[in-house]
Amino acid sequence: MQKNPKPCINTGEFARLCNTNKRTLFHYDAIGLFRPAFVDENGYRYYSENQCDLFFTIRCLQEIGMPLSEIRQYIDHRSPEALRQLLEQQKEKVRQEQEKLRRIEQVIDTKLSLVALSRQPRVQGQIGRVGLEEMPEEYLVLSPPINTGEHD
Structure with missing residues (x-):
């Protein structure tokens, strides 16, 4: 069995450490964005703890809306100038x-x-003050007289 000379952790432990899930790591590996540090002959993936920084960078860029294809392009061509431009964008x-x-x-x-x-009561005019206004006759509306003895 081939042994990795660097100390590594398995996919589940790395996922817990980085607050993600194993499917994300598998997907990133499948698209070539983030590969494990070591894959044994059984296909088990292992990550080194120093890969956490790169993973967090990927997640931050993704969180602010950067597409994975652009993140991959940046990862493939990392440089201080590329990082500066990326961060400014x-x-x-x-x-x-x-x-x-x-x-x-x-x-x-x-x-x-x-x-x-809209929940406050609206008062039109002033309360408690009675006024008299003269209007032209065409604005006058009369109702029929009320002739009843009931005052209810």
């Missing part, structure tokens, strides 16, 4: 997303204040 995307969320929050706040306003 992603920072701009995050800024745009924050602006979008800020606008959504503003709409929600406006709707909440309208709902609160």
